[in-house]
Amino acid sequence: MDPSEVKIPPMKNLTVGNITENVIRTNSLCKDVRMKFMLERLVTHLHDFASETRLSSDEWMTGLRFLTEVGQITTEVRQEYILLSDVLGLSILVDSIDHPKPPGSTEGTVLGPFHTHDAEEMSAGDSMSHDPKGEPLLVVCTLRDTEGRPVEGVKIDIWETDSSGHYDVQYAGREGPDGRCIMRSGSDGVFWFKAITPVPYPIPHDGPVGRLLKKLHRHPYRPSHMHFMFEKEGYDHLITALYLRNDPYETSDAVFGVKDSLTVDIGKVGPELSKKYDVPEGHALLSYDFVLVSDEETSQLRAYNSKVALDKLGRRVKIVNGLPVPDLD
């Protein structure tokens, strides 16, 4: 950009007291009103953080070095930034804000760093796990909308670890996907498949995020769970998981993903289901009724929640492209 064409508002004589205002004024030419709003709030909170903690130069440099290391260890299959966001509770907060759920619908949870885009499409009844040491599990679920109608043809991405608590991507020399699949719901909204009973596992903790947890006297474990992601045009993208009740890490998940409504008991297959799905009686069973929310319901609820939250902070906003920006009119 040609500097002579940019009319940055003149800075005032810089002091500790007006540096925040000066930076915000300098950023104020940004044409994207949403970005301008976010930068204004980001600069304000960053400056407040430094002022309130009386941040030392050494601490500031330690923080920058830490972020550098997070970037250096990150690859296509090692997402340290997602992990950092997860262990700070930011991921679950953003999901709750961006994907609000009306009562009775399925809540979302963290995506985590292990989703891949190469899972194979499988048919009803197929097995997504090839780990002979895992406890075989029958999974039978339904998928409905908020009116209780079955939702057909939803793309459902499912992934879990093997019986040792590792995702396929954590093995060197991975040849293809395992412990993951894509299913489609039938006309009755049902989808079912075979898997293994989930086990607890630690998030990768041999990098900077692991060292941070250690320093904070936190463990890196996640309670036993299976991930689900639902996609169909007209419905809000749902990223969620089911957690096993009474897991040793149920109340101390390293990434804050557990919610009561997503916590389930592993049951046993009775005579009726045994015949229907051709598995032995007493076989482990996971069943759950998922409820999807339409895009329209979600955007209305998101806009309403934004107005209420910002009203409480005394900010007048309007909703543009589904997101709040200052209302200056």
Ligand SMILES: [Fe+2]
């Ligand atoms: Fe996971």
